[in-house]
Amino acid sequence: MRPATTVVSAAVLVALGVLVSASVGELRLPLADVARVLAGQGDPMATLVVREFRLPRVAAAVVVGAGLALSGAILQSLARNPLASPDVLGINAGASVAAVSVVILAGSAGGVSGLASAVALPVAALVGAIASGVLLHLLALRGRALDPMRMVVIGVGISAGGTSLVSWLLTLGDVTRVGAALTWLSGSLHTATWPRTAAACLALVLAVPLLLVWVRRLDSLELGDDTARGHGVSVDRTRVGMLLLATALAGAAVSAAGAVAFVALAAPQLARGLAGTTRPPLLGSALVGAALLVWADLAARMALSWLGLGPIELPVGVLTAFVGAPYLLYLVSRERARD
Template structure:
């Protein structure tokens, strides 16, 4: 079979699969969107002052008493909106790396990009006054540098998914050791700031703190649809993707940069939040019955998971609030154990 025949067959197969799965994907995305809306209204109405849905909706449209509008729009809405935005970014980042590696363990927090972002932020906390802008810059730079290091070390006439994961785990371990040394060597104030940031928390998040991350996430998400079809073709294998006109090397590099940017932007705003990027794409794939890793469903699943985890973090031990990273690690650890057992049975 020549390349033209292979290309036509591949396109026809992909089109047929898309037509067959579109209803399930649409239904799954609608369900996830409804969960996000319901959980958002629940979060906006929950707190020391409980508000019914009617008052929450009135406050959002500016028709409630001034104190209620202040509580909903200035105190609670930024946290809810950031949970949705950051969760969506983590879901898409996880989908990108799981698609590139063709492995459900191919997640930014497993490969080590979260650790790289933490290293960059930690350096900024130690070397500067620890302002949000410097921490954000350090997190993004650290995540990108860690990603490029993993990419270069894993390159052997191309990128193979399993090798990328193994190299990423090794780099993550080395960075973790360096981070521990920096914390031990830092002043008490810097060490406490680093420990609080490392936990991954939405406590005290504001629009001002989230603006740099929102800008980076918006740019990455706008560019992502350009590479969506190429990413789907890469899942068919490098030979098939090349026959269909995809430059596999450039596409992988561009997707890695976008995925790392999303991960680092989340870390810059709220610290390293683990396991959302690992779980969201696989749960979305099962919900929508997709052949590949769906980007939109992964974004919605990530948003729903992070918002639900943050609601639990706020109210499980009320009036004390947990960092959301503690909740995601607790739940994600159980998911990772199940995933490892499931994958080992396939070997």
């Protein structure tokens, strides 16, 4: 499938997912009514349900999925490794440590509520992700150059260390706080709000002009460092800049929805396979990631109800992890077969 066809197909899946997700719930709305609401012509009841209750969650799924997938595509291109993603390189682990610290330790009595819940938690997640990205950059330097292979190995170590810190923090809290922390760690969109979604969307919008400037540099890096330098590309600066950009995108996405697993890992490789390119296409990866998370959130929200097990929602991260773990094993086995 050509890159343009991949982009169009993924965009159609995203649009269809938005319509279906906004129509399904305790009050079912026809797709035509949802379309009229989005066009500004719906009746008051449908407008209230769609715009105030459902659309923030759907918009968060689109923005978070696109941000995670774009971050994964950048990291996989830099490392020349399909296993490179914010999950594997410790960026999400840094966000998790910071967020869980706020949930467990914030406030005089511990716990988080009110302003701390609305502001401190997402800000802490963003800061933690950026701190992990900076640490990854510093430790992965060989001389003054960023070593892609070393970056992956050190990232796995940072991820393991972050997971250990999170486990220790969870032993300090009571049941209520630990439950809130575990919900965040699972990755969930049920608390999505317009302000959180807007922050993640802002990071995505700011990233696009930079990517348009740097996309040719990524193409040159695919040909090797010496060839890239021959094309006038500053290899070291490009790698550092792209690493920081990928970290910011992942941090903004995680701050909006928690530690949603495997979207950043799987979406770029799916987009690359569909497009038939040598590296993950950036726009195709973003749209595939958005489509994956929109449909995954719909399934997590409604699957148990459709099975007759009651109106119980699953965190979307549980579903993406359930599907993504076998995919990770497949990627590992494929890389071993190539070696």
